[in-house]
Amino acid sequence: MRINADEDLHPRYPRYPRLKAPVTSFSFELLKTSGGARRGRMQTAHGTVETPIFMPVGTQGSVKTVAPWELRELGAQIILGNTYHLFVRPGMEVIKHFEGLHNFASWDGPILTDSGGFQVFSLAKLRKITEEGVRFQNHLDGAPCFLSPEVVMEIQQTLGSDIAMAFDECPPWPCDREYSANSLERTLRWAQRCRDWAVQQDEAGARRPAIFGIVQGSVFADQRRDSAERLAAMHFEGLAIGGVSVGEPETEMMRAVENSEPWLPTDKPRYTMGLGTPPQMVEMIARGVDMFDCVLPTRIARNGTAFTARGTLNLKNAPFAKDKGPIEEGCTCPACRNFARGYLRHLIKSEEILGLRLVSLHNLHFYLNLMRQTREAIEEDRFDSFRRMVVENYVSR
């Protein structure tokens, strides 16, 4: 088991002093490896997270269609909230009044929030990037807004996040070498400002989230390495690999991870943002990734599509009309324990919300259960055969 503390790496870059532990007390322990796959444990102020882990996405402070007690029953350990969406609505005044997102949404487990960067670039209108930050009009009412590294850190502090993401620019795919290099430099300067903000909080003894830096560099191996090494030297509590799942081919997605991972400290959690399919996640885990988030399970559920070990099923298809079996034989989710495919098809065809709910529960269960099985496979040092089984069984449709 390779364990390199981030002190031991990256002699090419200036050493930053270590960050104090955030007042919310975050830690990560690497428990075991199996091939490249890692079995770890994160401690947060709101509880323990066993990795590898999938984080259900609660964009607007609600994992779509699902109640917090259902998330608990499904075994969700940590959920994600979107800074941009919550900043725009209900807004920070309301969140502050409710003393954070945990109280507001009645979720007492850990919360990770993204930095809002990705959403500003994909949703907002008339955005203007400067060195200081990004001015834009929000997508709801066009009101002028401004996000900068410091503002984004404060928002995430107000949200009461357990894990906050540094403010970054996620370049589009494809993008040329020069654009990527310039964007990356700015993202690194912004990361530095997030770090400075953390140092201030720590010096003031203020409660702050753990902060993850975000590796960029598009498809350029040298930029990925540069980004990973320089972020590692900043001693964030974890590192994310960003700029993936933005339309690039799957080989490029894997290469982005392969080009970043060797330069990341092994004693910090690693997170690839916004993906993926079950085989993609397992392949990422084989490459040393610990954390995932993705809207797929709840998004495709709303279209009547369910995940199974053999690929996705579109429950709208006519042959399911008289199917008395569950979505997946042996599945222990509330949908499979109680309902036949034929009934679920009827609900979805009839646009009944219960149908979306049940398929969402199934899909989230599938993702969370895949991670449970992955953790077991690593613990029992049989991850590689598990990975092959998952990938071979799964047929993309």
Place this chain on the structure above:
Amino acid sequence: MRINADEDLHPRYPRYPRLKAPVTSFSFELLKTSGGARRGRMQTAHGTVETPIFMPVGTQGSVKTVAPWELRELGAQIILGNTYHLFVRPGMEVIKHFEGLHNFASWDGPILTDSGGFQVFSLAKLRKITEEGVRFQNHLDGAPCFLSPEVVMEIQQTLGSDIAMAFDECPPWPCDREYSANSLERTLRWAQRCRDWAVQQDEAGARRPAIFGIVQGSVFADQRRDSAERLAAMHFEGLAIGGVSVGEPETEMMRAVENSEPWLPTDKPRYTMGLGTPPQMVEMIARGVDMFDCVLPTRIARNGTAFTARGTLNLKNAPFAKDKGPIEEGCTCPACRNFARGYLRHLIKSEEILGLRLVSLHNLHFYLNLMRQTREAIEEDRFDSFRRMVVENYVSR
């Protein structure tokens, strides 16, 4: 306590022989009265129903947004399914394959189905009424369909209903004396055919639902009486008062009940279809009604409106944004136990399905709890003061 078995009433009309008990074994017992209000108990093949009772509406085989286990937790004793909707989709072939609606929808409690008459007249296109039945094109794909008293009885038998409604025409409001009289006569002939069907089933020893006849007669007291007496003489297992809540003023609605009720047997359950607000239900109970169904609790929930003892609240209103209180103080529903008005408002403004779910749960809880309180008030013979309290507290908004 006035108890008239239907034998003792209506000397003006020919006596029909009594119906055998349906093979699904249905019975009703009147336990106690308090003023005009009645405390009763129905036994069905799928369990006991304590009356007065509100029945959540599962139009398409699902009470909108709510899972069966949630209905149980809310204390729902019986739910309603819509014959017309289920006949059109998923269709009887699918329902037959699943051996009825209970299996199909995983609801093991009693189910009442309407006759489809009301929906044919309100939803279908190009309908043509003849003595035989109604030809129409369904609202989904325009396919030609035909419903008659016998077809509707068979559909409800296939659905496995515990309580089936006779096929009737629900005349519009306003409607003239002659239209109403003609429609009523046809409805009575159709009721007779439903009765004939029941006799055949009983003679064959076939399992059939209990059947409720439906009193019509619009706003005309003599027609209401005529309808009630002639249906009572047919010995259905229960009687409904139809043609209410079709746009008429509330005074006319109450008068329709007052003009029907004295001619109904006291040893059979009475049901007013498709209503109403909390004060309307309590006023109907004061007039001897036992059963209600209404889409209001789930329909207005989807618009962000919640029931409380002091009237409805529109949770979208701005003052709720920072409101940390529950929808209703002291309410024990899952929404009020876990979430603040401010969060619910955010969910509804953000069009999050969880918001619709939580307000639907609250509103169903409110209706079911109102019936629980009503039953207690009758048991303790203080119904009239309870009724006055409910009506005076409730402010229509």
